[in-house]
Amino acid sequence: MRIAVIGLGLIGGSLLRALAAAGHEVSGFDADAATRELARAAGHRVPDSAPEAVDGTEVVALAVPLPHLPQAIADLADYRGLVTDVTSVKGPVRALAEERGLRRFVGGHPMAGTAASGFAASDPELFQGCMWVLCVEPHGTDLDDWLTLARLYTALGARVLPITAAEHDNAVAAISHVPHLLAAALTESINERPLAAALAAGSFRDGTRVAATRAELTAAMCGGNANEVIRELNHVIDDLEQLRDQLELDDPVSALVPHLKATEELRRAWPPAPGATERLAWPPTATFLAAPAHTLLELGRAGGWVTAVGDGELVVVRPKEAAGN
Structure with missing residues (x-):
C-alpha cells in the first residue's frame, strides 16, 4: 500500500519506520528541515513538501500536534485518498475534518509513546501490543475505510479498539x-x-x-x-x-x-486479563442501517479490541470479565 506520514516526531517517525518494515511504500514529511534530514539518513523517502509526500498515495496519516492540524489538512485540499490521524484528542479533529471537507476521514489514536520525542526517539516496534483507537461514528464513518486502517494497524501488532470520538x-x-x-x-x-x-x-x-x-x-x-x-x-x-x-x-x-x-x-487487577479469541462474522447480519457500526461500538465499549481483519470476519478479544469467561 502507498502511504504518507505527515509529521515525523516520535509517533509519526515510528509509524513511518513500522510501515516501511512491513513492506509498504511509504513517504514522509516534516516541517522541520533537520527532522527531514534525519529521516532521509535512515533511508526513507522524505520530499520537501507535504503535497509531494502525499502525491499518488492511498492513505495519509497526520502525525502533527493539534495546533498544526489546520495547516496539515489544508495541504490535503485536493486529496481523494483515506486520511487518518494519531492525535490524542478526537472530537476537535473530527470537527476540523468536517469543517475542511475531508472526503474520507477516520480518526485514530495509538495509546503508545514515551517521555522522549522527535524522530531520533522513534521505534518501529512502538506499536506492538498497543491499543490503537479507530473512531466509529454510527452515521458518519465509512466502515470499509475503517476496516482498511484496522487491517493495516493490526498487521503492525496493534490492538484496534472502536469507539466514538466523544467517548474516546x-x-x-x-x-x-x-x-x-x-x-x-x-x-x-x-x-x-x-x-x-x-x-x-x-x-x-x-x-x-x-x-x-x-x-x-x-x-x-x-x-x-x-x-x-x-x-x-x-x-x-x-x-x-x-x-x-x-x-x-x-x-x-x-x-x-x-x-x-x-x-x-x-x-x-489492571490491566484486565484478555478473554478467549472470538471470530466475528463481518459484516454482521444487519437488521437496521447502523447495525455494523453498533456491533463495533459494543465491542469497544466493553473494552474489547480487534486483533486481525480476515476475509469475512474480524478476530476479536474482550476482557475476561466482559467475555464472561
Whole structure:
C-alpha cells in the first residue's frame, strides 16, 4: 500500500519506520528541515513538501500536534485518498475534518509513546501490543475505510479498539490527560528542594515520568480536551480532598485503609486479563442501517479490541470479565 506520514516526531517517525518494515511504500514529511534530514539518513523517502509526500498515495496519516492540524489538512485540499490521524484528542479533529471537507476521514489514536520525542526517539516496534483507537461514528464513518486502517494497524501488532470520538475523549481525559497534569504537579515537590530531589526514588519516578514530555505537546493535548479534562480533574480533586480530610481525623490510619484497599485491588487487577479469541462474522447480519457500526461500538465499549481483519470476519478479544469467561 502507498502511504504518507505527515509529521515525523516520535509517533509519526515510528509509524513511518513500522510501515516501511512491513513492506509498504511509504513517504514522509516534516516541517522541520533537520527532522527531514534525519529521516532521509535512515533511508526513507522524505520530499520537501507535504503535497509531494502525499502525491499518488492511498492513505495519509497526520502525525502533527493539534495546533498544526489546520495547516496539515489544508495541504490535503485536493486529496481523494483515506486520511487518518494519531492525535490524542478526537472530537476537535473530527470537527476540523468536517469543517475542511475531508472526503474520507477516520480518526485514530495509538495509546503508545514515551517521555522522549522527535524522530531520533522513534521505534518501529512502538506499536506492538498497543491499543490503537479507530473512531466509529454510527452515521458518519465509512466502515470499509475503517476496516482498511484496522487491517493495516493490526498487521503492525496493534490492538484496534472502536469507539466514538466523544467517548474516546472522555476516557483519555481520565487515564492520560489528567495524569500528565498530576505528574507536573508532583514534580513541583523537588523544586528548590535538594534533599527531596536526592531522596526521590521509585514512587516519584513512576508518578512523574510523563512530566518529562515536551511541554507544548502536553499543553496541546490537555487544552484541546479542556472540558473533559476539567470534569475528570474535579473528580480527582474530590478524591484528594477526601483523603486530606481522613488524614485530619484522630485515627488517620484506620480512616485511610478502606479507600486505599479499594484502589489497591483496582490497580492489582489492571490491566484486565484478555478473554478467549472470538471470530466475528463481518459484516454482521444487519437488521437496521447502523447495525455494523453498533456491533463495533459494543465491542469497544466493553473494552474489547480487534486483533486481525480476515476475509469475512474480524478476530476479536474482550476482557475476561466482559467475555464472561
